[in-house]
Amino acid sequence: MLRRLCAQRGRAPAARARQFASLSISTSTGDSDIGVYELDTIYALSSAPGKAGVAVIRISGDQADSCLQQLGKSTALPxxxxxxxxxxxxxxxxxHLDDALVLRFPxxxxxxxxxxxELHTHGSVAVVSGVLEALSHVPHCRAAEAGEFTERAFDNNKIDLVQVEGLADLLSAETEAQRSQALRxxxxxxxxxxxxxxxxxxxxLAYTEAMIDFGDDEDDVTDAAYEAAVDRVRALADSIRGHLADGRRGEILRSGVQVAIVGPPNAGKSSLLNILARRPAAIVSSxxxxxxxVVQVPLNIAGYPVIVSDTAGLRETEDIIEKEGVLRAQQCAxxxxxxxxxxxxxxARQLHNGEYQSYLRHGAFAVLNKSDQVxxxxxxxxxxxxxxKQRDQLLVVSCANGDNVDVFVDKLATAVKEKLEVSAGGSSNxxxxxxxxxRQNLVECLxxxxxxxxxxYQxxxxxxxxxxxxxxIGRILGRIDVEDVLDVLFADFCIGK
Known part of the structure; x- marks a missing residue:
């Protein structure tokens, strides 16, 4: 009899009907009305496409061993x-397609x-395409969809939805801090x-329902046990409240710390951006x-993801286009x-003006450029x-000769690190x-x-x-009501993952 599918965490099988190869009806006594689904065996290139020393082709499903046997002249399995x-x-x-290292994971x-x-083949485009084409001729075997290997791991309770999201973040991590968070x-x-x-x-909940069912008969349920349950809920609420008070550091780390460079025209904002980017990302002109x-450049500063934005110069203007640029600059800040x-x-006296003072009061630091001219x-x-006190927020630099620019980078790295650091009394563990x-589900839970x-006592x-x-909480873990989340999430995976 075909192997039955693992329970799918409460999700409707029809939502994944495209993956089913066949519907088999058992004719054994007492089981004639039970439909048994069998998933296709899937395959994909799991390593990066293109020319390489080694390529890894992954096959998963009931027919994985059969695929290996049909690609070889021997039925013996490693x-x-x-x-x-x-x-x-x-x-x-x-x-003859290739000589490959083969690994089995039952x-x-x-x-x-x-x-x-897993087939570890030579990594040429010709070898990989030849092996993939050969697999397409194996019965009940088809090319995998994006994220389908991970989706099957989720369906078979090998990982929960939080881990699936962690894997997605790990695959797209660009900095050490992002890698560390995703891996955790x-x-x-x-x-x-x-x-x-x-x-x-x-x-x-069990104690609460026991009080509903037996509270009139069992004093122990209504007193000691239920009071303990209330205390446990109170402690849990405090833990979740503390977990939510994290300054959104996790989300910021995933997307990158947003840094806006603002100031009047010709202050050197674009020059500073180009120095940080180490390329002419913005036009520099007198x-x-x-x-x-707004010109944005993603950077890796001290292992943290940072998106630095160069903005239009802040000034009064009658030019409609420049006026829109000023509004965008203010919104970016x-x-x-x-x-x-x-x-x-x-x-520098302009720093005493109201708008710039507002930025400084909210923690901005000021860079005084063109020190080479004084x-x-x-x-x-x-x-x-x-x-x-404000003097500590000032830094004198020269973008023309590089004076103190390294000090600015260190100061920016410190600010980024402080923004992302978790205090000892911060989120849970x-x-x-x-x-x-x-966050939305935790807020609802709280x-x-x-x-x-x-x-x-009601x-x-x-x-x-x-x-x-x-x-x-169950929705966070993928226990219930997560079909739409999964469709979006798995679509962002690469084919072989």
Whole structure:
């Protein structure tokens, strides 16, 4: 009989009907009305496409071992998890395709929870395309869709939805900090926290429902046990509230710290951006108002993802296009995580104006450019016009000769690090919320717990509040109601993952 599909975490099988190869009806006694689905065996190139020393082709499904046998002249299978050298042949033409290292991972101890075979072939385009074409001739075997290997791992309870998202983040990580955060999520650390909260809620719900069913007969249920459950809910609410008070660091780390460079025209904003980017990312000109729109450059600063935005010069203007650029600059500064005010040192008095003072009061630091055009006494005279506290926010540089630009980069790196650091009293066990979806469900969970704690002795209403709170945590983990999330998430994966 065909192997039955693993339970799919409450998701409707019809939503994945395109993956089913056949519908087989057992005719054995007592089982004639039961439909048994069998998934296709899938294959894909799992390593990067293009010319390489080695390519990895992954096969997953009931027919994985059969695929290997049909690509070889021997039906003998290698030992599980032991690499073996095999000659690969086309199943139809019998043409020799390549000599490959072969690895088998029998179910359920594999990434997908199904039988997996990996073919480590030579990495030329001709070899890879030849092997993939040969696999298309194996019955019940087809090319995988984007993210389908990971989707099967999720369906077979090998990973939860938080880990799936962690894997997606790991595949797109560009900095050390992003890699570290994604790896922690993929390893299950964050999922374990949420799973622990959900288990705790389920136990408290059991006590609440026991009070509804037996409260009139059992004093123990209504007193000691239920009071303990209320205390547990209170402690859990405090933990979730602390977890939410993370300054959105996880989401910022995923998308990059937004840094806006603002200031009047011809202050050197575009020059500074080009120095940071190490390329001519923005047009530099002595003509005021050259930059009309926001120019963004993604950077890796001290291992952190940073998106630096050069903006239009802030000034009063009647030019409609430049006016729109100024509005965009102001909005960019308002939305930024870190604001850098850039000013020609000879016009530093403008920093005392209301708009720039507002930026400084909200934590921005000011870069006084063109120090090469003034002497030391003039620099000292400019700095003396600022209070000692604000003086710490000032940095004198020259984009023309590079003076103090390295100090600016260090100062920016420190600001980025401080923005992303988790304080000791921050989120649970240092874990960060990485997606708005998680945050929304946690907020909903906390709202339900607060309602419960407001009047925990309205037993039937209290039980419903706990039930909804547990469901909100369950949605984070992918237990329920996540079909739309999955469709979007898996579509962003590469084909062989």
């Amino acid at each position: 030992k599980p998890r032991v690499a073996a050298l095999r000659k690969l042949y086309h199943p139809k033409t019998k043409e 179910h359920p101890n594999s990434f997908t929870g199904e039988d997996i075979v 999520q993929l390893s299950g650390d964050i999922g374990e926290i949420y799973e622990g909260w959900r288990d705790s809620l389920v136990k408290c 003509i005021a108002g050259t930059t009309r729109d 308002s939305d930024a995580d870190i604001c850098v005010v850039m000013m020609d040192i000879q016009n 002497d030391e006494s003039q620099i000292a005279s400019v700095l003396e016009t600022f209070a000692s 240092g874990a960060l919320i990485t997606r708005e979806r998680h 709202s339900c717990l607060d309602r419960f704690l407001a009047d925990p 037993s039937e209403i209290a039980a419903e509040d706990l039930r909804r709170a547990a469901m909100a």
